[in-house]
Amino acid sequence: MTQEQILQGQVAVVTGAGQGMGRAISQRLSELGARVGVLDLNADALAETVSGLTGEGMAIACNVSDSAAVNSAFAEIEAELGAISVLVNNAGTGRAAGDGSDQMYELMAQRNDELAAGGEAKTHVDHLIFMEDEGWQGVMGVNLDGAFYCTRAAVRSMVRSGIKGSIISIASTAAQSGEGPVHYVTSKAALIGMTRALARELGSRQIRINAVAPGPTNTPIMNGIPEQWIKDMENAIPLGRMAEPNEIAQAVSWLASDASSMCTGSVLVANGGSYFF
Ligand SMILES: NC(=O)c1ccc[n+]([C@@H]2O[C@H](COP(=O)([O-])OP(=O)(O)OC[C@H]3O[C@@H](n4cnc5c(N)ncnc54)[C@H](O)[C@@H]3O)[C@@H](O)[C@H]2O)c1
DSSP states (O other): OOGGGTTTTOEEEEESTTSHHHHHHHHHHHHTTOEEEEEESOHHHHHHHHHTOSSOEEEEEOOTTOHHHHHHHHHHHHHHHOSOOEEEEOOOOSOOTTSSHHHHHHHHHHHHHHHHTTSOOOOOOOOGGGOOHHHHHHHHIIIIIHHHHHHHHHHHHHHHHTOOOEEEEEOOTHHHHOOSOHHHHHHHHHHHHHHHHHHHHHGGGTOEEEEEEEOSBOSGGGTTSOHHHHHHHHHTSTTSSOBOHHHHHHHHHHHHSGGGTTOOSOEEEESTTSOOO
16 A cells, blocks of 8 residues: 555545535545545535546435434445445535624624724624524534534444544644634534534544544635735735645644644634634
8 A cells, every 4th residue: 555545445435525614525535445425415515526537436415413314324335335435524604694794794884884894894794693593503404403413313323343443533723713603613613612622522532533623624615705804814814825725634634644633623723823722
């Protein structure tokens, strides 16, 4: 086995793999020899991801916030590709219907106009008071419940087959900085809590679980953000730029492999130095 095939013979599952980081992570794990099962809401995007893989892949359109759909997707992957040894909980969103984002962005623009005019900023950028139960649950359902359902399904597969697997959840620097909408930041902080609790629980089985906390990363999620906001964001990063998806994929693949064999319960910060955990 060469260094370049450190995941040879392993089966990996990546969620939210239709674009952005999830696609880059799938490609990286495939380059390293893994057979990769990819999940996303968007079936067409998944087909493109699979066509870009180096090795064998399998796509299943699946909403990770639906526990029954997750269980059935993992059963299909296990039947087709074999028992799962790597899971990457990457699917995530910062918005959901009824979460008050539209009102919040309007208020933010109003406040920015006040600041740009050189006056006192009088507008409060409210978000919480516009957030309906549905909006809160929509984001928590994908970012937190989804990661829980997938982790449970992957660990059941690992335990059945006696596999000493590796699970990686994509958190965010926002969990530390608090910057971002309350449902998003809470979900990412909770993912870190889940990582720590499960690192203790699963350690005796030699199953490792870690998180990666990216800062701003150049994925489609960034489309539509005004250029000036991007510049301001990059100026606040000591390395002076956003991450590229492949840089996050490199961090994930290291945690997936035995190269990180003593790491569990950790948060690998990949944000160019903007916040420290
Ligand atoms: N891009 C950033 O700056 C950044 C920074 C920190 C953390 N993150 C996190 O990294 C992860 C990937 O981000 P990205 O920038 O590639 O996002 P993205 O929006 O480009 O891609 C997310 C993918 O997840 C899929 N998805 C969304 N809801 C889903 C669901 N219910 N079930 C299955 N798939 C679903 C989407 O269809 C999409 O393909 C997310 O968890 C995000 O919160 C991103």
